[in-house]
Amino acid sequence: MDALTSAPSTRSMLGRTAYEDAAPMSEILLLQEQLNSWEEKYHTDGFDSVAALRRVAEILEAAMEDFLQMNPDPLDDRHPQRTHPTASYGVMLKAIIRKENFMQTLIVSYLMARDNVPLSETAARVLLSCVPGLDSDTVFSDPEELIPCLYKYASTGGSDALQAYSFGLLASAMEVQDNAGKYRKENADLIPIALANLKKMKDDMERAAKGDDSNSNGDTISRSDTPTTSGAAQESGTIVLDNLIPESSVRVRKRTVNDMEEKREGGDGGKGGRESPPRKKRKSVALRPISPPLSADENSMSQWNVIKPILIGTHKIFPLTLKMHQRLIIQYLGSIGEYQDMLVLAYEGNSMSLLFDYVSLEFTDDVRLTFDALKYLCSLLVHRKFALEFVSKNGVEKLLKVPSTSLAAVGVATCFYYLSYGVDVMERVCQLDENIIDQVVEYMLWVQEHSHESGMASATMFLSHALAFRAILDRFDAKDGLRKLYNYMSTLTLLQHAATDVDLTEEQVQTSTQTIRNTCAALRTYATSHVFMRVEHYRRLNVAREGATAKAAGDGARVLPTVTPRPHATIAVTFQPPVNIPYYKPMHMEEETLRQAVWMLSGLHKGHYSSWKAMEELRSVGMIKLLLSMLLKAHDWASISAGKIEIAINSVYTIMMAATIPRVQAELCAPVSPDIEVCGLAVLLSLSDDKMYGDAEAPIVGMCAIIACICPPIEQEGSRKKDSTARKQLYGGPAPSSSTKHQQAAADLFSKIVTTIRRNNGLMVLNTMIRSKTPITSADEMRALTCKVLVGMARDQEIRRILLLLPLISQNELHDLMNEPVCPDKKAVHVQFCAEAKNLIAAVTEKSLKDVKKDLTQDRLWKSHIVSSTQIAFNDKELLQLIHAHLQAKGLTAAASALSTEADLAGQQSSTMVNGVANGVAAAAAATGGSAARCLEGLPSLNILTRPPSPSRRGRMMNTLPAAGLKYAATPGGRPRKTKDAGVTPFPRRLPIRTSGSKARGGNEKTMTRSATMQLNDIITEYFRVQHSNCAHPVSTCPPFSLFYPHKCPEPAQSRILPQNVTARWLHSTTYNHQSRRYKSVLDEKFIFSRFRPSKIFQETEEHYTACTFSIDDEHLIVGTFSGEIQWMNLESGLCEATAQCHHSAISGIIPSKDGSMLLTSGLFMNPQSTLWRLGDQQTHLMDFPDDMYVQFNNAAVQDRIVGTTNEKATVYDVETGRTLYTMQNIDRNGQYYQYSKASFSPFDDMVLHDNTLFDLRASNSIVRVFDRMNANNGGCFHPHGNEIIINTEVWDMRSFSLLHSVPVLDQCKLLFNATGNIILAGEFAPQNDPYKTQFSSALKTISSSDYSVISTLDVRKPLMDFCFSHEDAELAVVEVVKSYTQTEYFAARSDETACRTYEVGKVRVPEDGDEEGEQDEDPEMGDGGDSSSSDSDSDEDSEDSGSEEGSSEGALDMLGRMAGESEGSDESEEEEEDGNESGGEDGEDGSSSGWETASNQEDGGEGEEVDVEGLDEDDQNQENEENEDEEDEEAEGSDISIYMDDGSDEEDDRDDPAFNPDVDERGGTSNIILNPNMRRRRGN
Secondary structure, X not given: OOOOOOOOOOOOOOOOOOOOOOOOHHHHHHHHHHHHHHHHHXXXXXXXXXXXXXXXXXXXXXXXXXXXXXXXXXXXXXXXHHHOOOOHHHHHHHHHHHOHHHHHHHHHHHHOOOOOHHHHHHHHHHHHHOHHHOOHHHHOOOOOOHHHHHHHHHHHOOOHHHHHHHHHHHHHHOOOHHHHHHOHHHHHHHHHHHHHHHHHHHHHHHHHHHOOOOOOOOOEOOOOOOOOOOHHHHHHOOOOOOOOOOHHHHOOOOOOHHHOOOOOOOOOOOOOOOOOOOOOOOOOOOOOOOOOOOOOOHHHHHHHHHHXXXXXXXXXXXXXXXXXXXXXXXXXXXXXXXXXXXXXXXXXXXXXXXXXXXXXXXXXXXXXXXXXXXXXXXXXXXXXXXXXXXXXXXXXXXXXXXXXXXXXXXXXXXXXXXXXXXXXXXXXXXXXXXXXXXXXXXXHHHHHHHOOHHHHHHHHHHHHHHOOEHHHHHHHHHOOHHHHHHHHHHOOHHHOHHHOOOOOOHHHHHHHHHHHHHHHHHHHHHHHHHHHHHHHHHHHHHHHHHHHHHHHHHHHOOOOOEEEOOOOOOOEEEOOOOOOOOOOOEOOOOHHHHHHHHHHHHHHHHHHOOOOHHHHHHHHOOHHHHHHHHHHHHOOOOOOXXXXXXXXXXXXXXXXXXXXXXXXXXHHOOEEEOOEEEEHHHHHHHOOOHHHHOOOHHHHHHHHHHHHHHOOOOOOHHHHHHHHHHHHHHHOOOOOOOOHHHHHHHHHHHHHHHHHHHHOOHHHHHHHHOOOOOOOOOHHHHHHHHHHHHHHHOXXXXXXHHHHHOHHHHOOHHHHHOOOOOOHHHHHHHHHHHHHHHHHHHHHHOOOHHHOOOOOOHHHHHHHHHHHOOOOEEEHHHHHHHHHHHHHHOOOHHHHHHHHHHHOOOOOOOXXXXXXXXXXXXXXXXXXXXXXXXXXXXXXXXXXXXXXOOHHHHHHHHHOOOOOOEEEOOOOOOOOOOOOOOOOOOOOOOOOOOOOOOOOOOOOOHHHOOOOOOOHHHHHHHHHHHHHHOOOOOOOOOOOEOOOOOOOOOOOOOOOOOOOOHHHHHHOHHHOOHHHHHHHHHHHHHHHXXXXXXXXXXXXXXXXXXXXXXXXXXXEEEEEEOOOEEEEEEOOOOOEEEEEEOOOOOEEEEEEOOOOOEEEEEEOOOOOOEEEEEEOOOEEEEEEEOOOOEEEEOOOOOOOEEEEEOOOOEEEEEOOOOOEEEEEOOHHHOOOOOOEOOOEEOOOOOEEEEOOEEEEOOOOXXXXXXXXXXXXXXXXXXXXXXXXXEEOOEEEEOOOOOEEEEOHXXXXXXXXXXXXXXXXXXXXXXXXXXXXXXXXXXXXXXXXXXXXXXXXXXXXXXOEEEEEEOOOOOEEEEXXXXXXXXXXXXXXHHHOOEEEEEEEEOOOOOOOOOHHHHHHOOOOOOOOOOEEEEOOOHHHHHOHHHHHOOOOOOOHHHHHHHHOOOOOOHHHHHHHHHHHHHHHOOOOOOOOOOOOOOOOOOOOOOOOOOOOOOOOOHHHHHHHHHHHHHHHHHHHOOOOOEEOOOOOOOOOOOOOOOOOOOOOOOOEEEEOOOOOHHHHHHHHO
């Protein structure tokens, strides 16, 4: 039966507006007319106030009756206009409440009139009709005498109607908690009166029902025109409930999973959800009304008149009926029934027996009276004592007699929810007759699917508590309750993908999220109960044979946690066989117990690839994907706070428990839906962002879900036999065979999970979380869980290798985290973290926990690995000689003689030497305390070969081993070794992952302890291994050890040691061989790029530089400005020789081609973002790249291709034709891209690196490799030498795609290689205040590109905008911010002054007399313009003069060539340089920010000259005149460029920048020179 009208629904009627239909205007106009008439006449004499109020009351009551015919949600206390905008009742309430004068007079003058009972009665009647639209907290607080006056009327009213109306108004007033506490005494006096009146009226109604003139609506109290029901009802006297209405007239269409597009009718969703303890007052939203039939024929209306009292009831304030009077009293009692001090009065008044009669529709004959009684019953069921007594007196059976199709079913569902909240009460319910329990579950499922939204919410909350009981859970599964629960949530508009374009109001979002909250709580209880039952099932199978299983299986045995109930629903983990848990007991589990149970079940299910019906059902109905989809959308619900956190936690807990079966784990690796490409594991990883939910528990639960997927170990081949024996004893019969197919499927699933985690930045997330210190209360627990996930992932060999090279392990960072807890109050949790951290180190290094020490380093790992894998070989003859000498020393000459004869020891070494060696052995044994293990402590071995020994050295050492008479001891690595009758086993290229002695991690440590009896061979082997561990450079293949001579491994062959002093290397360079010269060139290059000397500074008052680069011939410095212009600055003269307007925003990049014929420029934020220019006589436009933020030429000699970069893709263009050649995008990234990612060509132009994806331009499937993301900001680039890829701190091998190095110093840095590719210049981004990443920190680091060691650090002490090397590595140019800018507005930064400064590479400033005084006057922020700290030795510092007194124009490459042997004429050049230094030594006295106010002119033969441009002597007037002429030329060209020393005065440029809003494209420029260097050179010749 369809509804006439309803509120806007979150399940159907998509897109309907709040005021789609206008409310009927006739009644509204009539009310407005009455109110206006009252305002005009109420102050006049003779005005009949009673008549005016009666007319207003009649209009309101008629509108209320029409509103109730729409069957609104009875628990929805919102304003009627919000729930049903088309109803006139809500509009009337708003209109009358706006009349403040009328409302004030109605309360103060009319209602509180003491001597005028009819006036007070009519005023109370009007006010009672306005209650649904009143703010009780405001209306009943002023005046203060109002509520006492109502108490007086209710106790001793002048009339029955006034007394009844007062009860109704008090019911609304007591909804305010402050009023209930304030008037406690009055309530204590009034409750007995109310209960007595109720009992009397009930008796009157019983007598009236037995009389011949009785009617179902009750007799009137003060009126004779009592409404009557139909004739059929009058004849029978009562209405039979069975077969009262056809099912089709009250049931809405049943929804199914496949019918999601058919929305449920109704409104916004219930707000009935509450936590603890439940309170009576609840807010809900009417969504599913049941209304009278639309047919107008008499039969239909007659039938509706019969069923109306049962289905929706009647509500008639005037004339007051007996039933209405009782309703108003019960409403008052229900408003205060939940208070503990009122419970005694309820017992004294025998309220339970009264309620038993009122909840029966056969007695009341009016569903609204029954509903009010049920509300009163709900308030009393809050009390545990009353609830227990109610169940014991068959109250549940009486509730079940209320028809589920009636309005009172909402109250029944609420009563059952209150009963389920008490554990002991629910135990009583579950012990009732099975038929009754069946009816309870069926009733609640029907209400959960068909009732009003508040009834659905109450039924769902009942399930969230009741599903913890076996009696309810079994019937819920049998009646397909999970599918109904899925339909209840999935039909919400908020979760439907097709309705994403529908705008929901904040109220509708709140209602929908409340529905989701209740459903997720029920799902968590459902899954927890099934986990409980599953664990108990395995416990019963194991407990009888637990001892035999542990003995047979050893470390592989699983100890199953047992869950046992405690008095207060607390579950403890025990290992004793408890009694079977009764079906009526709750199946609650503590969080820690639940995690252990999930861990155990996941291991069992994955090991046997078994299924689980309950979780399979959860997956098959689509609940897992629905929860994941909901989690993705939850962070957009901005108006939800605490509820969103609870939704996320309950949802992830459900997913965690379902993830114990392999099929759910496989589903988590797949996309959530066809419309959402994000996989489930990515959703769980995203929970690590605590900003999404603002709570620490959600990331913890998400990590537990990942642990359930990845951490349970796969059964290994080596332990099958042992596990088979254990299972045989476990099951008491033949052991179930473990199918190879299932084991392979489990291994494939593990590989799929690891791949999915890596693809979704799992390593980056885990690496960040293990270092996180926020929130402080859960940081230690999060670290422990993260370690546990990494331990599970470390079963993958590639993951192990990556973790081994990360600073977390290789640089001992994990041990640093283990030193102390983040939160001092969480020491116990920190202990767990330390245990998991040791497990992680042991898993990565593949050593037992006892070998994991705190001084773990990469070198010690390698040395330990070499020692543990070395073959220990010795000569048996030497051992027998020692025994012979020992026997002789003890006087056992006969035994010694027999041994000598039988072992043929004649002719061996003299007994004197033997005795001496024997004494040495004894002394060594005493020194080691009888055990060689102490010498090996702190040396955990490494079973992953990171640098294998040289094959040639290994072959030579193997050839030196004797072929006979050798004894090879067993190696702890489990590798087969050579014996007398066996051949030599070559040293493996890759060591075994797990040793034979290693057991399941975290297993029994007994098998790891040494046997009590040791053999002689073991003692000698350990003695030799101790000697071997003391070697400085141990090797894995050694010659035979000798008992007579100490062992020492050969020292590695040292290459010729070169002097650290650069002058000494230069003087002896002619004597070096080829290898030494190569090593010398490396040292020389490091020395050169550890020295930088400030040279020039370019600054313009009207422009602000943002980027720079050198022209291809290094004669010009090309600088970009904030206005989008580039300027060609002559490095010699300092003049601006060409300008061009390239963009309408700040220049972010300038790249010239190798031949100087083209130029690429990029802007920051306005299209076109990048442009290609042709350089000739002028700079001409060639083509635009509108969306590419970064562009770059290819690396070939002929640069005919360009790669452009946007956030999500890279595009390769052809320069000649301008067409697109390739478009590369990794569609699996799901929008996860680096914030700063610049696509680049490989050194041979056959590959392109974009984001963290490597593309092959030659292949059809262009994606070659997707590298692991270890950071979220910085992208990568190719190494110029072509074998490596650098992505932030990680260096990857292009041949094997394995991780080679992790270089923390490269973190968040822009990398710039020099011309040879041997030196890296790294500048760290400063992204916190710079969304376009165009600003860097003040320090630049020079790093060797071979071993990634830091050479030096250049600190300019100012933020940088850009930096670049010249093409000959002679100079370094930086754009620095002279004045620091605000940190709040990005564009304000561009209004500050910037300058472009150049540095000479390979030179340092030589302090002269007077410099110290000048430096003291300098800007303290600028200092001397650069502080270069080198990592070379002190001997290099002593030779700075040798490396810095060269010509200022000499490049680093020329300097390297000269230092390699071109030493002719060095004395002359040194003299010239000294002269040059003397002429420039007086600079810096004016306090320049850089310490240098010089300009380098054109230099011939490497000679530099420095000129003071501010203070010239009289002898230099000619030069000054020439400079004035140059300045006049600059002014004619419109340039304000000057080369000068900054005097420290910074002026802000407040001029408006016209670049942001250009009307036309005016790009282009002018030039006084030929911009193409090759063309300029040809024309010059």
